[in-house]
Amino acid sequence: MASDNTKDEEHTRPDGVDDLTVEALGNISEALEAIEIARGHLYTFHRLSGTADFTLGKGVEQLREAGHTELAERFEKELVGRNVLYGRWTFQIVEEYDDGYYGTFKELERQARDELVAGRRHLHESELKEDRRTHGRSGHEHRPED
Structure with missing residues (x-):
């Protein structure tokens, strides 16, 4: 069992960092x-939309084979392979999200940690854990053994 006195530098606030910053x-x-x-x-939306489009394509082919040519053609022309948003398939939505909002969020969060608490x-x-755990009790260790 790891000692409760072993300092976990990776999860200890640097000297001089105030409570509000943490x-x-x-x-x-x-x-x-x-x-x-x-x-x-x-990403789930992306995968499900792609699966739906391929499954729809299979259903359209079955309609055609069953002799429902006009209906199959309408589905094929109006829906199979259609953009889910104007000009975009789901992969384009995912890429724009990743490169824009998500990427910016990740970078700014990392920069804030780097600047304020040495990353x-x-x-x-970690501080909540220290307040809530029962020190010295099995199952409440500060951290795993090295």
Whole structure:
């Protein structure tokens, strides 16, 4: 078991950093976590939209084989391969999001940590852990053994 007295430099606030700064960076980190989840949903949207388009194509071919040529052609012309937003398939939406909002968010969050706390991550959470855990109790260790 790791000693409760072993300092975890990676998750200890640097000298001179005030509570409000740690709390602010904690909120920014929490917002980034929400953005990561949103990004995952965007990739889910991308995958499901592509799957739907290929499955639709299969259904259209089956309509054609069943003799419903006009209806199959209407689906094919109006929907198969259609942009989901004006001028964009989902891969283009994902790329624009990644290169724009998401990329900017990641970079600014990293810059804030670098400038204010020597790049350290999750300082707020680390301090919450110290406040909430039962020191010296199994299952409440400060960190894993090296």
